[in-house]
Amino acid sequence: MTQTVQLSQFGLGKLSNGLYAAxxxxxxxxxxxxxxxKLGLKADDFTKFQQLLxxxxxxxxxxxxxxxxxxxxxxDTQRDQVLRFLLSSI
Known part of the structure; x- marks a missing residue:
């Protein structure tokens, strides 16, 4: 017998792109x-998912x-400014 468990929604849209990818x-x-x-997914669909991921x-x-x-x-710009200041102070 197959048991289906529905996951609760938790707002994936609120995640940053990096966290969503993770x-x-x-x-x-x-x-x-x-x-x-075993999860009831088609192998082709999961392969496509992996490619998109x-x-x-x-x-x-x-x-x-x-x-x-x-x-x-x-x-780099800040470093250059500090270096110019130091060299002009000598």
């Missing part, structure tokens, strides 16, 4: 361990890199 990765790991067939992971990683690059650029 949640989906945990879900994907759960499905892999339990196997899609990989794209989401890549997009989130790209955004993180861009944010880090912006922060590094700002820090």
């Amino acid at each position: 949640f989906l990765n945990v879900f994907s790991t759960f499905v892999q361990k339990a196997t899609p067939a 990989a794209q989401l992971d890549d997009a989130v990683l790209q955004v993180r890199k861009e944010q880090l690059t912006q922060e590094l650029d700002q820090l």
Whole structure:
């Protein structure tokens, strides 16, 4: 006999992209361990889900890199200003 358990809704839309991707990765790991067939999922659907999840992971990683690059650029500018001040003070 198959037992269906409905998960309560908890507002996935409120998560940031990174947290949403992390949640989906945990879900994907759960499905892999339990196997899609035991969970009543089609293997093709889960394969497509994994492909889309990989794209989401890549997009989130790209955004993180861009944010880090912006922060590094700002820090470089501040460092240069401090260096100019120190050199002009000598």
